[in-house]
Amino acid sequence: MTIDRFIRALKHRLPESRLTTDPVRCFALGTDASFYRLTPQLVVAVETEAELSFLLIQAQLCQVPVTFRAAGTSLSGQAVTDSVLVVLTDQWRGCRIDPLGERVHLQPDLIGADVNHRLKPFGRKIGPDPASISSCKMGGIVANNASGMCCGTRHNSYHTLAGMRVVLADGSIVDSRDPLSIAEFRSSHGCFLDKLSQLSADLKANTALTERVRHKYRLKNTTGYGLNALLDFDDPIDILTHLMVGSEGTLGFISEVSLNTVPDWPHRASIMIGFDDLHLCAQAVTSLRSCPVDAVELLDRRAIESVAHMPGLPDFARQLPPEGGMLLVDVRSEVADALSGHCDQVMAALERFPQGWRSTGFTRDSMQIAQYWNLRKGTFPAVGAMRATGTTAIIEDVAFPVERLAEGVAALQALFDRHGYTEAIIFGHALEGNLHFVFTQGFEELSEIARYDAFMQDIAEVVTGVLGGSLKAEHGTGRNMAPFVAKEWGEDAYGLMKRIKQVFDPAGILNPGVILNDDPKAHIQHLKALPAADPIVDTCIECGFCEPVCPSRDLTLTPRQRITLYRELQRQSRNEGVNPLWQQAFNYQGIDTCAATGLCELRCPVGINTGELVLTLRQRNNHRYDRLARFMGRHFATLATLTRGALWTAQGLQRLAGAQRLERYSLSMRRLSGGRTPLWPAATPGSARPVHAPTRLTRPTDLDTVVYWAACVTQAMGPALGDGRQPIPAAALSVLRKAGLAVVVPQPTRGLCCGQPFHSKGHVEVAEQQRRELVDELWEVSSGGRFPVLSDTSPCSLRVRAQAEERGIQFYDSVDFIDRFLLDRLVIQPEAGRVAVHTTCSVQKQGIEASFQRVLNAVTPHWVQPEGMACCGFAGDKGFTQPELNASSLRHLAGSVGDCLYGISTSRTCEIGLSQHSGLTYFSLFEVLDRQSDHTQ
Known part of the structure; x- marks a missing residue:
């Protein structure tokens, strides 16, 4: 078989660890966001451009189809294959920003939101802003010509392109930003470039087709190949790079792209406007096009109903008639005064319509703006969450001339009713005439597939034949619209597209079946079952x-x-x-x-x-261990004592043999046992002394009193060998004393646990019993919720917080307790050097990141948080039992924090893995605060 020959060839160049043929792994890796299912025979992880070039040469020789995958968030089947799937390692995440931030040079594995995060200090961002920007990657953004809510057509990938490095199907490489690379390519691929020039000349010679192409790209349009490249440019190198935009991996591989950035204005205002009639709504959109607006989003009545349960929806929106709709308008500006003028222009445009609408008025409140835009973003998830089990949520993407927007909405609603999609909703980027519609669809029955096919045939006819629109505005053609490209564009344009494909990929090995597909039923094949x-x-x-x-x-x-x-x-x-x-x-x-x-x-x-x-x-x-779990729960104080004894013994062995040597011994033992024995990292802590809880009489009238619950993990785990730490409870008590607070400690300290160790192993009943006992004790010792309760470990705080607050307990994690009660009570000498920070999963899930940042800004203002490490992977005891998880998650940590003095986290177990893989010592927030604070003000 050709695939076997291809694999043998790759093994001469790539390590077998990056060649996946296992059917289980291939099935999992082959999944993308579309409603198509194809399972690759081989998944290849490429690390360098040279490897990719070699792979494509071998694919040509073996006639093996190849599909490229970035994040796999594409919706139309662009990134699935039953042949070879090429994915990228994290070596493809390079980013260079020009000195003023006006241009950025990116490799394809970078997430779009991360790029914007790096551009933020420059007050810039990339033009494309797809809804999936926090997950999708630059390779997919450019290869699909993504746009989004704010960028329209002028700031999409095509129009902000400044240059590109491309690997073509024959393995050759050209960099449009490098004169030497261009000269070499002109010499070696003169015939290729001549063919592109001829395509451009042929299109320009066809006056009718030229006008059609220009008309089509006045709208948002990602159906088929970007024929506008043949009109917009004369140099075949420019034509090449711009044809690559939106080519969905069918013409070549984009190994690096340079984009011109756009301003990211800091001042913002939003308004919601309800209309009794969608025709009036569309007329308002036309009027707003002349105003300095950043985005105008439309929601039909059904879309509004889908998010009626969410906060922020104005009352008038719930009272709109069935034929009504709503606009969400966003206005931004570089300076606050200009923003007021922009808002005034919008209101003046709306006042041309004397009746039939009402609004919230503009707000600059960031919380209110966030609620408005969460409503807009919540429409697709709302339909997805309510769909029947076994069906999928399909989101499609069309564009109409703005002057025909209301007709388009009405036509879509009529098609939904005709084909029985009564749950379907419409929303979209009205300023560009770009509408998304979401509906649910099952593919288990032939009748359901036939219904979907008939619906799509009608959509194609209405959108392109009747209203002169685009079948794809920003989501890419994919497999779903490939059979309809010829219908939208006509045979002359479709023939031109086929010639483009032939020039770039004469063997047809790059992502076959995507964008161009002569099978009229391709869109209803390989459908994904759920x-x-x-x-x-x-x-x-x-x-x-x-x-x-x-x-x-x-x-x-x-x-x-x-x-x-x-x-x-x-x-x-x-x-x-x-x-x-x-x-x-x-x-x-x-x-x-x-x-x-x-x-x-x-x-x-x-x-x-x-x-x-x-x-x-x-x-x-693990149900067979339930009896043991119940026994351990009943005798938790004894278990805690035994844990401290084990840690004391292990640290004694570390002193005798050396911490690093003991780690190597445990690793060898783990290998010999087939992963059945735990790893004992060098950063493993020794034992700690339990918190002593003296009897103290409290009265409800006491002031400046706090209940301090030291988690079992901080009472068991002390400093690691030679790391210079102090026990976390000692640091916490020291800080509380400096702040002039009286401290009450629950009784008995050693037997109280939130139940997290049992919960993580699946022993839910034991875990719940542990949590109830803890909350009962905290209720008693806090005088029925009179005194605030401090927890020193974030994962334990997350486990207890909701139940404690339901009982009326004022419960705080170390992060928000310090923010609320201690910053104003202490004299803090901020750390002068750079400090690494890890925001634990539990801090993120408690929603107290803002508090964490305020504390860090006060204590260690030069803190840094490495990108791409949302969770450290230690996960309680996984760092011991599955150390490869912790190692994989933190494999880039050391390189990201090499210039830092130390690290900060809020979970003692996470700190073990963070210290282990960074080369730094990670301290608790209380330890650092104790060191940087002096006394009560």
Whole structure:
């Protein structure tokens, strides 16, 4: 087979660890956000441009199709294949910013939001702003010509392109920013460039087609290849690079791109405007085009209903008639005074319509603006979350001439009713005539597939034939619209596109079936099944938004891939029976190496915590240990004492053998045992003395009193060998005394636990009992909630917080306690040097990041937080039992914090792994505050 020959050729150049043929891994890695399912035979992780060039040469020789994948957030089937899938290692994340920030040079594996974060100090951002910008990567953004809510057509990838480095199908490389590279390419590929020039000349000679192309690109349009490149440029190098924009991996690989950035104005105001009639709404959009607005978003009545449960929706929106709609307008400016003028112009434009509308008025309040835009962003998730199990949420993307926007909305609503999509909603970027519509669709029955096919045929006819619009405005052509490209563009333009494909990829090996596909039924083939698996995850739409924050994403599976595999296992169990090799692989990749921190929930548009599913599965797998767990829970104080004894013994062995040597011994033992024994890192702490809780009489009238609950982990784990730390409770008590606070400690300290160790192993009942006992004790010792309660460990705070607050307890993590009660009571000498910071998952999930930043700004103002490390992966005891998870998550940490004095975190176990993999010592927030503060003011 050609694929076997191809694999043999790659093994001569690439390590086998980067060639995946295992069917379980290929199934998981082959998933993207679209509603298509193709499983690659081979997944190749390429690390360098030279490797990619070699791969493409071999693919040509072996006639093996190749598909490139960035983040896999594309919606139209651009990034799935049943042949070879090429993914990128994290060596493709280079970023260079010109001195003034007006141009940025990017490799394809960088996430778009991370680029904007780096540009923020310059007051700049990239032009494209897709809704998936926090997850999608630059390779996909450019290859799909992404735009978004604010960028329109003038700031999309095509119009902000400043240069590009491309690897073509024959393995050759050209860099349009390098004169030497251009000269070499002209010499070696003169015939190639001549053909591009001829294509340009042929189009310009066809007056009717030229006018059609220019008309089509006055709208947002990503259907087919960018024929405007043949008109906009004369130099074939420029034509080449601009044809690559929006080519969806069918013409070559973009290994680096340079984009002109746009201003990111700091002053902002938003307004919501309701209209009784969509025609009036569309007329208002036309009027607003002449105003200095940044974005105008439209929601039809059904879209408004889908987010009626969310905060921020004005009352008048709930009272709009069925034919009504709403606009969300955003205005930005470099200076505050100019913003007022912009708002006045918008209101003047609206006042031309004497009746039939009402508004909230402009607000500059950031919280209110966030609520407005969360409503807009919540429309797609709202439909996705409410869909029936087994169906998928499909989001499509069309554009109309703005003057025909109301007709377009009415036509779409009529098609929804005709084909039975009564749940469908419409929203979109009205300023550009760009509308998205979302509906739910099942593909289990032939009748459902036929319904979808008939609907798409009607959509194509109405959008392109009747209203002169675009079938794809910003989501890319993909597989879903490939059969309709000829219908939209006409045979002359379609023939030109085929010639473009032939010039770039004569063998047809690059992403075949995408953009151009002569099969009229290609859009209803290889449809993805979403079988019921578990109510916790059944609403997953496999968008991939969760992936950037998952610590196991480069080791085993992401949350999306865990759900994908679990769904397949459930399908197998109902049909042919579960393949034992698949189940074995899932046990390790899906369950054992999941940190179960739940950060994925914060990124998920439908609020799924994949960790909850994993904990449920652990509960099933570990039920045979329930009796032991109950015994340990009943005797937790004894267990804590034994833990301290074990840590004391281990540190004694470290003193005798050396901490590094003991780590190597434990690693060797782990290898010999097949991973059954734990790793003992050199940064493992020694034992700590438990907090002594003297009897103290308190009265409800006492002032300046705090209840300090020291978590069991801080009472068990003291300093590591030679790290210069002090026990966290000692530091906390010292700071509280400096602040002049009286401290009350719960009784008995050693037997209280939030239950997290049991919960993470799936022993839910024991964990819940532990938590109840703790909350009861905190209620008593806080005098029925009279005194605030301080927790010194963020994961434990997260575990207890909601239940404590339900009981009326004033409960605080160390982060928000310091922010609220201590900063004003202490004289702080800020740390002068750079300090590394890790914001734990539990701080993020408690929503106290702003408090954390205020504390850091006061104590260590020169703090830095490395990108791409949302979770450290230590996950309680995973750093001991699955150390590869911690190592994978933090593999770049040392290189990111090399110039820092030390680190800060708020979880004692996380600090072990952070210290281990950074070369620094990570301290608790209380330890640093104790060192940098002097006395009560």
